[in-house]
Amino acid sequence: MSVIECEHVSIRYITGDFKSIGLKEWVVRHLTHNFHVKEFWADKDVTFKLEKGDMLGIIGSNGAGKSTLLKAVTGIMVPTTGKITVNGSIAALLELGSGFDGNMTVKENTYLRGALLGYTRKFLDEKYDEIIRFAELEEFQDYMFKQLSSGMKSRLAFSIACLVNPDILILDEVLSVGDGAFRKKSGEKMQEILQSGVTAILVSHVMPQVRELCNKILWLDHGKQILFSDDVQTVCDAYEEFLAEKNKKPPRTKEAVLEMAAKWEQKEREKAQKKLKEKAIGKEY
Amino acid sequence: MKKIFNQISRYWFMFQELVHRDFTERYKRSVLGMAWSILSPLLTLLVMRIIFTQFFAKDIPHYTIYLFSGNIIMSYYRESTKQGMRALTSNAKIFTKINVPKYLFLLSKNVSALVNFGLTLIVYFFFCIVDGVHFTPKMLLLVFPIVCLLLMNIGIGSILSAVYVFFEDAQYLYDIVLTLLTYMSAIFYSIDKFPHSFQRLFLLNPVYVYIKYFRTIVIYGIVPSPAYHLLCLFYPALFLAIGIHIYKKYNHEFLYYL
Numbered sequence: 001m002s003v004i005e006c007e008h009v010s011i012r013y014i015t016g017d018f019k020s021i022g023l024k025e026w027v028v029r030h031l032t033h034n035f036h037v038k039e040f041w042a043d044k045d046v047t048f049k050l051e052k053g054d055m056l057g058i059i060g061s062n063g064a065g066k067s068t069l070l071k072a073v074t075g076i077m078v079p080t081t082g083k084i085t086v087n088g089s090i091a092a093l094l095e096l097g098s099g100f101d102g103n104m105t106v107k108e109n110t111y112l113r114g115a116l117l118g119y120t121r122k123f124l125d126e127k128y129d130e131i132i133r134f135a136e137l138e139e140f141q142d143y144m145f146k147q148l149s150s151g152m153k154s155r156l157a158f159s160i161a162c163l164v165n166p167d168i169l170i171l172d173e174v175l176s177v178g179d180g181a182f183r184k185k186s187g188e189k190m191q192e193i194l195q196s197g198v199t200a201i202l203v204s205h206v207m208p209q210v211r212e213l214c215n216k217i218l219w220l221d222h223g224k225q226i227l228f229s230d231d232v233q234t235v236c237d238a239y240e241e242f243l244a245e246k247n248k249k250p251p252r253t254k255e256a257v258l259e260m261a262a263k264w265e266q267k268e269r270e271k272a273q274k275k276l277k278e279k280a281i282g283k284e285y
Numbered sequence: 286m287k288k289i290f291n292q293i294s295r296y297w298f299m300f301q302e303l304v305h306r307d308f309t310e311r312y313k314r315s316v317l318g319m320a321w322s323i324l325s326p327l328l329t330l331l332v333m334r335i336i337f338t339q340f341f342a343k344d345i346p347h348y349t350i351y352l353f354s355g356n357i358i359m360s361y362y363r364e365s366t367k368q369g370m371r372a373l374t375s376n377a378k379i380f381t382k383i384n385v386p387k388y389l390f391l392l393s394k395n396v397s398a399l400v401n402f403g404l405t406l407i408v409y410f411f412f413c414i415v416d417g418v419h420f421t422p423k424m425l426l427l428v429f430p431i432v433c434l435l436l437m438n439i440g441i442g443s444i445l446s447a448v449y450v451f452f453e454d455a456q457y458l459y460d461i462v463l464t465l466l467t468y469m470s471a472i473f474y475s476i477d478k479f480p481h482s483f484q485r486l487f488l489l490n491p492v493y494v495y496i497k498y499f500r501t502i503v504i505y506g507i508v509p510s511p512a513y514h515l516l517c518l519f520y521p522a523l524f525l526a527i528g529i530h531i532y533k534k535y536n537h538e539f540l541y542y543l
Contacts, residue, residue, distance in 0.1 A: 014541050022454035071540075075384045078537045092383070099379040104309055115302040116383050118295050 001087060003168060003199040004050040004073060009082035011043040011068050041223050042068040045082070048218055048228045055194060056201045057214035057232065059239050064220040066203045070170055073201065088167025088199070091117065102146035106137055106156065109145045113160050127163050134189075135159035136182070155182055162189050169193065169200040211236050221250040227257055237261035237268075299385065303393035311397055322401045323408055326360055337473045345475050347504045350416050354499040355472030357405045362438060362492050363463055365398035369442020370449050370456060377543040387539070388532060391442050399435055413503060421506055430498040433517045437491060440524025447531045450542050470496055491520040 015038055021029070029035040043065040050056055058066045071077040072084055074092040099116075100109050110131060114124045132138055135155040140148060148156070171190070194200055194213065204210050210217065210232070217235045219226040229235050238257045241264035242250060251257045312318030333352050342348040372391040373380075380387055413420070449455045470493045476484050487493050494516055501507050 021452075023452040023458060024454060026452065076381065076537075077540060090384075099382055101306055101310070103313075104306060108305070108309070112302045112306055115299040116379060116385055119298075120294065121298050121301075 002049050002085075003052050003054070003087050004048075004201075005083075005085040006046055006048050006069075006073070007083045007085075009043060009046045009069070009072060009079040009084055010041055011065070011072055011077060012039050012080040013042045013068070014039045043072070043079075043220070044223045044225070046218075046220070046225045048216075050199050050201075050216065052199055053197050054199050054216055055214045056216045056218060057210035058201060058203045058218045058220065059205075059207075059210060059236075060220035060226075061243075063222065065223040066220055067172060069220070070172055070201065070203065074170060086168065089118075090168045090170060091161065091166035092170040092172075100145050100153065100157070102144065104145055105142050106132075106145060106148070107141050110156065110160055113157070117161065119163075131156075131159045131163060134162075134185075151179060151182075158186055162186070162193065165196075166198060169198045171200065171202045171204075173203055173205070207236055207240060219250075224250075226250050227254070234258065234261045237264040240264050241267070296386065296389065300389050300393060303389055304396045307393050307397045308400075311401075319404070323404050326356055326405050327408065329360075330356055333473055341474055344477070347416055347418060350413060350418060350504055351475075351500060352473055353409055353412055354503065355470060355496045357402065357409055358434065358496045358499060359467055359470055359472055359492055361398065361402040361405070362434065363467075364401060365395055365435075365438040366441050366445055367456075367459070367463075368394040368398050369438065370445040370459065372442060373446040373450050373539060374543070377539075381540055381543060387536065388443070391439065391446060395435065395439050395442060398438070402431075418503060419506060423502055423506060423508055426502055426508060427499065429514070430495045430517055433521050434495050436521035437524050440521055440526075440528040443528030443532055444524065447528075447535060447539070450539050466490065466492060469493065472496070488516065494520065 026035070046065075046069060048056070058069065060066055068077065070092065072079050073086065074090050075086075100113065104112070107128075110128065111121075111124055115121075119127075132141060135152070135158070137148075137152060137156060140152065145153070202210065202213060214232050216228070216230045217232045218228045219235060219239060227235060235257065238251065238260035241260040244264070244267075251260055312322075330349075330353055333356070334349055337352070338348060345351050369391055372394045373387060376387075376390045379385065380390070445455070445459060469487070469490050471487065476487055494513075498509055498513070498517060501509050
């Protein structure tokens, strides 16, 4: 049985006049036929399937529909058409910093966030010290949350969220939190969690990370699914070629992807050769 | 079975933490904050007592309690629905990122309003003693209108919170509604002077229905008719039904507006 199955998922967003115009304005615009609602497809016909232990990397430029897709997987949104089946508990780390209460202490916020993420009180009682230690906030436990620096805030958020033992882990660019030392620590923690056999989805713009961690890859562009594949390296090559290209036309066919990947590899090889040459020249002198 | 139990205990913990947060937010960790929630209705009562006694007191027995009944129920209703109205918007940052049941936010707001009402209720009974009201076991029946009122507040709160997500100016419009409702609730006057058929129109105002229940029991020591009890049940059922329907229908659509 697959852990996550996305079948032809499309998600429609609506934007336009209806947002925060107020009741009076809404009535007036309806009367004058000046009420416009636009809709756009944040995701169009996305299909993929993950088995236990899979690590999916989702790539694509801004506005490709990555976050929307994650929201649908976590159940915050429902697909307009298509179907998502999820077997197992999900822990989603989406935009960590928001949703805390500034007027509550660090400790209270830890419990509140923990509760919202679905932990039990017993679990939190046990893990609280560990969370605070990991976030390096031992001396700040009774501070108001608003008194913390932004780095501290995201450290706390990361620490709380990381203690989960979910079946499915969803990471939306959270691997880059805090300063250098903490980033290293958080990276290691993530590795540890990932190696424990969870199924994970990772959204990242850091290609080496995707290459290193993922065994499946999904490329989205303006909501459209370019490709879902388990040949991570090739797709990453193609994606990097796509990013380097000036006219930025996403490939439409599998062949085009392979072509782009080949092009990128060619470039990489040339670069490597050039370096080697330079080294050789350096030796000569 | 175990799964359902787990789900409930998870949500229960979430709910407790939300209530804790709403309390901290409300009373700002000060005793004065709590005292204020008692002081504020007392001051209103004092002013009303001084001013309106001249006009109405001679026709109404136990006028202080009469005023007080109207006041605390109206202010509980006002408080609870106004808080409930913000339940979704003020927690938007949470439920657009984490998948949590949205009604928990509303319930939590209602708990803090209910506790506040409980505090004023203590003062209310203290005044009953001072005013020489005869205490009877019938007063235990007051639990009934309180539960009805609580359920109705949750129902109305869910409707308002949804409307507030869609229309930002709803809060100003609702303020107007509240003012009108306050004047139509016969808080400081008696409706006896109106023609009989007109008096019935007051029952269209649910807040008045509960105020009247309180007065009938506390001041007159009479238990209202079974039909009146049904009316008390009708309003919460109606508003809860609408509220639940809206929450179900728009559960995933609130996201677009926030």
